[in-house]
Amino acid sequence: MQRLACFEKIRDARGGAIVVATYTSAFEWHRVDPDPRNFVSVGAMGQASSHALGFAIGLPEQKIIVLDGDGSLLMNLSTLTTIANAAPKNLVHFVVENGTYEANGGHPTPAQGTADFAGMASAAGYAEAHAYEGLNQFATDLPDLLAAPGPVFAALKVEAGDAPPLNYDYGWLHHADRRREFREAVRPLLSD
């Protein structure tokens, strides 16, 4: 399946969720669903899920979706045990798994074809962990994934590459306006 198609399904089921997206997924997600509740300022590679955990703790009534990459998760694997220990019921962790460092030339990750990310999340203590290779099954299960008490994990096994090609505009991604827009978007969600 393709990342774009997965993201269109997530967009359709998103509701008002905050979505934390990293690098290639952030560019693709912005193309699919530009929304001020998207958070893309994740800093160093791998840190999307850690930001998402902070949002999940700080906004416990708000659904938090993280769109991680497999290369990114590899760079912060310890996040799995930290999230499992904190056990936020409102966190859904998607990992787009294409086996490559797509933003950096498409080189294979050391996990390509060997690692079981859903198995890792399950072993770390996530409430649920799944892996999907087909869009139909993912689309069928998606409402339940978003409704289940978290932390929920789902590896989305997608084809490498993007179609149509993405514009990797890092100036846009890192601009202070992204953080200002997000801060303004979450302000109405804050309790007194």
Added chain:
Amino acid sequence: MADAAGPSGRDLISALKRAGVRHIAALPDITTSAGLLWPLSEDPDLTLIRLSKEDEGVSICAALSYCDKRAVLLMQQTGLMDSLNNIRAVACENEQPVCMLVGLLGKEPDKAPSESASFGVRIVEPVLDAMEIDHILIEEPNDVAQLPAAIDRAYETSRPMVALIGRRVEP
């Protein structure tokens, strides 16, 4: 000669609360373990987030700031060194108020960090200076009084702050 007195964990916890901090992201450090981390882990007014790796805490604290919740990251200077890239990205370049309490493992109680025989201790302040990160040193009981203002400053300016803990924290 008796060891010089270190800061009080009770006073540090009071200072954190005075500054509005309610969330602590931590990975244990022996300088602060008995006097600070254990007591705050049992404090019903504080939420402890146990980290598997320190740089996760940089992101968690930054994210909590968007939720109008003040947090600190408690770790050892080795964790600070390991987290520098995320501190650079999230706290410095993205201008987020990430506040860190950093135990200086191996620092001699009677020496300034810059005079320590430990390379890992000696380089901490110059590294923070190079990254233009505000820092304070808490060694003696009276030094704790600096902490609330330093945290306020970080949140008011949306910049990182490091409080170095130079002596073992007393319960």
